[in-house]
Amino acid sequence: MINNIKFELLETILEFINDNYFSPTTTELTNILDIETEEKTSKLLKELEDLGLIEKKHSKSRNLALTYKGRKLLSNNMR
Numbered sequence: 038m039i040n041n042i043k044f045e046l047l048e049t050i051l052e053f054i055n056d057n058y059f060s061p062t063t064t065e066l067t068n069i070l071d072i073e074t075e076e077k078t079s080k081l082l083k084e085l086e087d088l089g090l091i092e093k094k095h096s097k098s099r100n101l102a103l104t105y106k107g108r109k110l111l112s113n114n115m116r
Contacts, residue, residue, distance in 0.1 A: 039088065044114070045070060046081055047090060050101055051111060060101035 039047070049069055053061040061069070067078045082101070085091045090107035094100040103111075 039085075039090070039110075042070075042072075043081055043085055046078075047085060047103070047107055047111060050091065051103055051108070054101075054103070060099045062099060 046066065049066060050061060053065070053069070063075050063078050063082065066072070066082075067075050070078075072078045072081075082091065082093075085107070086093060088106075089104055090110060092102050092104055094102060
């Protein structure tokens with residue numbers, strides 16, 4: 038199970054991708070969610086990646102993608 042901040046981070050990534058057709062940077066996520074530091078945002082992103090909810094494409098700076106598991110979690114909780 039994921040806590041509220043991780044769920045909110047996952048929702049924000051999806052909304053950002055839907056609105057902009059590319060993924061947000063760590064700095065953008067930190068600012069949007071008003072997280073204290075980019076290091077904390079990076080740690081949260083790593084935890085989401087470890088849970089299999091997002092994956093990072095290391096070839097680009099805008100490299101986040103929601104996995105099927107991440108999208109399914111969001112769709113189940115938005116009903």
